Structure formats: C-alpha cells, structure tokens
Amino acid sequence: MTESQHRSGFACFVGRPNVGKSTLMNALVGEKVAIMSSRPQTTRRAIRGVLTRDDAQLVVVDTPGLHRPRTLLGERLNDLVRETFSEVDVIGFCLPADQKVGPGDQWIAREVSEARAPVVAIVTKVDAVSREKVAEHLLAVSQLGDWADIVPVSSIKDIQIDTLVDVLVKHLPEGPPLYPDGEVTDEPEDVRVAELIREAALEGVRDELPHSIAVVIEEMLEPDAEMATRDVLEIRAQLYVERDSQKGIIIGRGGSRLKEVGAQAREGIERLLGRRVYLDLHIKVAKDWQRDPKQLGRLGF
Ligand SMILES: Nc1nc2c(ncn2[C@@H]2O[C@H](COP(=O)(O)OP(=O)(O)OP(=O)(O)O)[C@@H](O)[C@H]2O)c(=O)[nH]1
Numbered sequence: 001m002t003e004s005q006h007r008s009g010f011a012c013f014v015g016r017p018n019v020g021k022s023t024l025m026n027a028l029v030g031e032k033v034a035i036m037s038s039r040p041q042t043t044r045r046a047i048r049g050v051l052t053r054d055d056a057q058l059v060v061v062d063t064p065g066l067h068r069p070r071t072l073l074g075e076r077l078n079d080l081v082r083e084t085f086s087e088v089d090v091i092g093f094c095l096p097a098d099q100k101v102g103p104g105d106q107w108i109a110r111e112v113s114e115a116r117a118p119v120v121a122i123v124t125k126v127d128a129v130s131r132e133k134v135a136e137h138l139l140a141v142s143q144l145g146d147w148a149d150i151v152p153v154s155s156i157k158d159i160q161i162d163t164l165v166d167v168l169v170k171h172l173p174e175g176p177p178l179y180p181d182g183e184v185t186d187e188p189e190d191v192r193v194a195e196l197i198r199e200a201a202l203e204g205v206r207d208e209l210p211h212s213i214a215v216v217i218e219e220m221l222e223p224d225a226e227m228a229t230r231d232v233l234e235i236r237a238q239l240y241v242e243r244d245s246q247k248g249i250i251i252g253r254g255g256s257r258l259k260e261v262g263a264q265a266r267e268g269i270e271r272l273l274g275r276r277v278y279l280d281l282h283i284k285v286a287k288d289w290q291r292d293p294k295q296l297g298r299l300g301f
Helices: 021-029 072-087 103-113 131-142 161-170 189-202 244-251 253-273 293-298
Strands: 007-014 047-053 056-062 090-096 119-124 149-152 214-221 232-241 276-285
Touching: 007 021, 007 072, 007 103, 021 047, 021 056, 021 090, 021 161, 056 161, 072 103, 090 103, 090 161, 119 131, 119 161, 131 149, 149 161, 189 214, 189 232, 189 253, 232 244, 244 253, 244 276, 253 276
Parallel strands: 007 056, 007 090, 090 119, 119 149, 232 276
Antiparallel strands: 047 056, 214 232
16 A cells, blocks of 8 residues: 555544434544543543554544533533534534434534535434334435435444444545554543543532533642652642532532542543542632633633
8 A cells, every 4th residue: 555545634523412422432443532421511622532544544533512502611612613623624423313303403514514524424323223213314314414425323333333434534635644553542631630520520410510510630740759658649630610509519418429529530540540549639619610711711611
C-alpha cells in the first residue's frame, strides 16, 4: 500500500441524549474512554478515541449532546457542538431504531445540514427491534435529510460496526496517521479524572441534579520522594453545585453519601491511572454558575 492511499481524519457523533453515542464510540475505539450511563446527558466534553488500521486512522470526537438551549450552558454546549462540526471530516448522526423519528431529530437534522462535512445517518440499537421495524425506521430516516450514507448498527451485538467504519473512512481525506499507534485518547488526564468524579457524584441523583455539577481538579500531587512511605498520588478536587440544597444532596445524611461518592470516584481513578490515589474532595456552592459567563469560563466551559 502506498502512503497516498492511507486515509486519516476526524469524526464526531451527534444525536439526542441516550441514543447510544458513547456506546457506539466505545465499540469503534474498543476501549472505554467516554463515560457510559443509562441516563441522558452525561457526556459533556469532547473525548477522543483513535481507531487505527493498516489503511486508515479515524479520530473519534465524542461531542456533548445537542440540546434546544434553555440556559447559557445549553447555548455554550451547542456552540461547542457546532465548533466540533466545523473541525471534523464526517459527522455521524445517531437515531435509535427503537424510537420514532421526532421533533428533536428534525431539529438536529437541520443543524447538521449546515455543516460542511458529509453526514452519515446511523440507525443504532437495531438489536432492540424486529427487522420490519428497522426497515420502517430506515425509510423514515432517509426522508429526514440528505445523507451521505445510512448505516444500521448495533454496538452491543456488534452488528455492522465494521461496515460503519468502512463508510466513515471513505469520507476521510488521504493522509498519514495523525496519532502514533496505540495512543487511544488525548483527553488530558485531569479532565478524565474530573469526569469520573462528576459521574460518581451524579450516581442515583441525576434527576435532581441534571446539569448542576461541575468538577475542577485543583492539584495532582506526586508523593514527596524523601518523605513518602507509599506511592500514592494525591488529588485535590473541587465540586461545584448551584445551591445549598444541592450541596445537601451530594453530602447526604451525616456525610454518608459524599463518602460513597469519594470511594467510587477513587476506585475509577485508580483503575484509570493504574496506581493508588488519595482523593481530597470539597464541595462549594457557586450560585447560578450555569448562567454566569465568568464562572463558566473558570469551570472550563
Ligand atoms: N439494545 C441496545 N442498547 C444500546 C445500544 N447502544 C446503546 N444502548 C443503550 O442505550 C443507553 C444509552 O447509551 P449511551 O451510549 O450512554 O447513549 P448516549 O447517546 O451517549 O447518551 P448521552 O451521553 O446522554 O448523550 C444505554 O443504556 C445503552 O446500554 C445497542 O446497540 N443496543
């Protein structure tokens, strides 16, 4: 194979919350880089995974869900998504086979039609419904917009995932690999650590605290070589909520819930980093941080 036939570039996935974007990306990249959940709206930051084969390299950017904006945060998220659209070579628009095409999908269809990149409509979760239903859904999806391709897949049952990769790769420009082999994600470590803490804090209380939590990693301290008896990485993190009542929810009765959050987050972080971690977690109320541009900036949005 000559160098000129090698293709490389970027892809992102959009779709309503809970349509299976994270699961699909994990199926494509083969490692858990995005944080999965059975509840909507857990993915907020772009997380990249890199799929490398002999003839191509596909860099997958997991975008936050597109939302019809209600708050400033909602608008920022959408700006982020549009920014992502302008940086990728192909967009995958996910529509789950087990749900009818609805107004939310029509809204996203209009948004993606403005992007310069070709859009591949991906019918996800085909394992969840009958063949007839898949066929019906494919028809509805084909009438929704002008797609470069339509591919039905199941991430969980590994149906047509390879075909989807072929289709996505077809839309990439010719070029050499962008990342060295074996490098799966270029998300900075502290961002992934913050996501694990946020995920642990949201566990079981998502309905009460949908978008109201932000986590900032203040320090990751290596043990002092002279003093330390154990090789433990010390992580100081600040968890922001919007109201005192939310702080109460996170902390729980007598601090019991916060303890659990800390323990669960630490477990995930230790798995991620492959080493022992001491997690120092504090909660602060930052009033209406979602609506305050200054605070949003400070929290990394
Ligand atoms: N049956 C079936 N379920 C799936 C499939 N892919 C994802 N799911 C389920 O759908 C739910 C949502 O999947 P996610 O991957 O978290 O969805 P998402 O679009 O990333 O969600 P947000 O982060 O909220 O935007 C989870 O419960 C998954 O297990 C699939 O191929 N088949």
